[in-house]
């Protein structure tokens with residue numbers, strides 16, 4: 001893939017270890033405007049760590065991370081106003097109503113409170129939550145909370161959206177709406193960088209799929225490119241092949257045997 005323009009994200013030689021274990025082992029990555037990146041890998045592979053480093057939430061790494069052409073260690077945090085983030089675990093202020101929460105988040109991103117409130121109310125309405133806008137978030141269902149999180153990440157019209165399991169808890173209709181929102185934002189030049197374990201969704205909505213395993217990128221390309229290279233049919237099969245995993249039947253068999261109190265080694 002040839003790109004004339006500057007990358008919005010440029011990572012080179014990224015290494016990270018927390019205590020005794022090296023989590024990232026030399027990640028090199030350039031991401032461009034308009035890309036929808038599905039960043040996938042086994043549990044504990046380092047996906048959230050990569051994203052948190054880019055957000056400036058995790059320090060102590062080696063390597064270079066540039067967002068919008070600037071090294072994030074230079075101390076200029078203005079780039080944060082141009083990014084949105086949906087974490088894997090929602091840290092919503094449950095005792096607030098969505099109106100209070102979203103107006104507050106809008107203000108944090110530098111928006112005028114009234115503008116943030118108006119915009120949030122319209123977005124809530126579009127996701128079917130108009131009646132809940134003035135209700136405390138603590139009474140929301142999981143999917144409703146996820147919608148509030150999604151709105152909070154996009155309210156300020158960011159140029160890059162980072163999302164961890166963005167469709168978590170959403171019903172099939174809402175999934176279709178959100179997928180369409182991502183495609184539409186990407187068409188307008190926004191960049192979407194998300195992690196998910198739902199392979200059929202990743203397969204369908206990503207313009208580029210990056211797979212990490214053992215702290216390294218082991219595949220990077222469109223779904224068609226990955227498919228051609230691995231000669232597998234679905235992304236799930238490609239994932240299993242590239243992460244060297246073929247024991248699911250044995251593990252499931254032993255698991256059931258243990259549940260039932262039998263000897264799994266007979």
Ligand SMILES: Nc1ncnc2c1ncn2[C@@H]1O[C@H](COP(=O)(O)OP(=O)(O)OP(=O)(O)O)[C@@H](O)[C@H]1O
Nearest residue numbers: 018019023041042043044045046047048049050088
């Ligand atoms: N704050 C931390 N302190 C110590 N170790 C950590 C910390 N955060 C993550 N790790 C470790 O780093 C590794 C990568 O974690 P990370 O959350 O980045 O994985 P992930 O790919 O996002 O996983 P998942 O798919 O389960 O969400 C794991 O082994 C985890 O135990």
